[in-house]
Amino acid sequence: xxxxxxxxxxxxxxxxxxxxxxxxxxxxxxxxxxxxxxxxxxxxxxxxxxxxxxxxxxxxxxxxxxxxxxxxxxxxxxxxxxxxxxxxxxxxxxxxxxxxxxxxxxxxxxxxxxxxxxxxxxxxxxxxxxxxxxxxxxxxxxxxxxxxxxxxxxxxxxxxxxxxxxxxxxxxxxxxxxxxxxxxxxxxxxxxxxxxxxxxxxxxxxxxxxxxxxxxxxxxxxxxxxxxxxxxxxxxxx
Numbered sequence: 001x002x003x004x005x006x007x008x009x010x011x012x013x014x015x016x017x018x019x020x021x022x023x024x025x026x027x028x029x030x031x032x033x034x035x036x037x038x039x040x041x042x043x044x045x046x047x048x049x050x051x052x053x054x055x056x057x058x059x060x061x062x063x064x065x066x067x068x069x070x071x072x073x074x075x076x077x078x079x080x081x082x083x084x085x086x087x088x089x090x091x092x093x094x095x096x097x098x099x100x101x102x103x104x105x106x107x108x109x110x111x112x113x114x115x116x117x118x119x120x121x122x123x124x125x126x127x128x129x130x131x132x133x134x135x136x137x138x139x140x141x142x143x144x145x146x147x148x149x150x151x152x153x154x155x156x157x158x159x160x161x162x163x164x165x166x167x168x169x170x171x172x173x174x175x176x177x178x179x180x181x182x183x184x185x186x187x188x189x190x191x192x193x194x195x196x197x198x199x200x201x202x203x204x205x206x207x208x209x210x211x212x213x214x215x216x217x218x219x220x221x222x223x224x225x226x227x228x229x230x231x232x233x234x235x236x237x238x
Contacts, residue, residue, distance in 0.1 A: 004068070006044035012067050014042040016060045030059045063120040065134050068151050082119050083139045084171050086197050087112050090126075091163065093179050093193035094210050105202045110146065110163075110195075112137060121146050123161070133161055142168040157184070165195050166230045172197065176230035192228060 017027055017038075024035040024042075031037070031052045040046035048056065057064050088111055095106035109129075111122040119137035124130065135148035146163040165177040179193040192210045200206075212220075213229065220226050 006047060008044075009047065009067055010042040010044040013056070016062055016066065017042075020060050022059075027056065027059065030055050061115045063115075063134050063136065065149060065151050081139070082112050082114055082137065083144055083167060084112065084197060088197075090196045090199050091123075091177075091179075091193055092196070092200075092202050092206060092210075093191055094207060095191075096183065098184065105207055107202050108132075121148060123148050133159060135161075139167065142166070157186075163193065163195070164230070169231075174200070178228040178230055190226070190228065192230065 017024070024038040028035045028038045031048070037046070041048055053064055053067065057067065088109055091106075091108045091110055093106050094103060096103050097106075107126045109124040109126055111124055113120040113122070121135050121137050122131050123133040123135075125132060133148035133150050135146065138145050138147075144165040144167050146165070148161045148163075150159045159182065161179070161181040163177055163179055165175050167175060175195040177193045177195050178190060180188070180190045182188050192212075194206060194210070212226075216226060216229060
């Protein structure tokens, strides 16, 4: 696990504060403290608690992970906008359940929050609304890329996920995508997934369509590369 660096945390906080055009006094009012406290945060002599971090990030319009992990901070550009026309997406893929130690249908929500310069994304449990991973979204006219992680100083292990979504053929049908992540042993994996603006039942037909095809298997054997087919040829809306 990456070691928490107080000084780097403070430097990132200072940069985000200045980018927002706020003084230390401005930011201190948000957490009912004085400017000296913000100065101690930014010098690394003191670390804010969870409630203070939440208030600070809301004021600066950033994600909590931006303060902890500089490598996960997105580049501000014109592509960092939400192309889906909704703040909630539904993700469907074949995954592993650590509690039951079985593979099966996995369904998550992806909450999209438009910030000043980029889109923040939360990967949320469909049933419990627990936030598992946070990150950001970037997109052009053909593909949307969602990059997520769980980085916190208290995390037992670092989890990173990337979801590549084909939006070239429209966003109102079920969209196909590729899901990249690691398991508890840090073994990388990739699989197909479906992304939808509608809350759909995860059917057996959908699950079957997420399997590796014969042509894809031949490709893997021939060139040792899997070019994942995420073309949108069908949808599964009722």
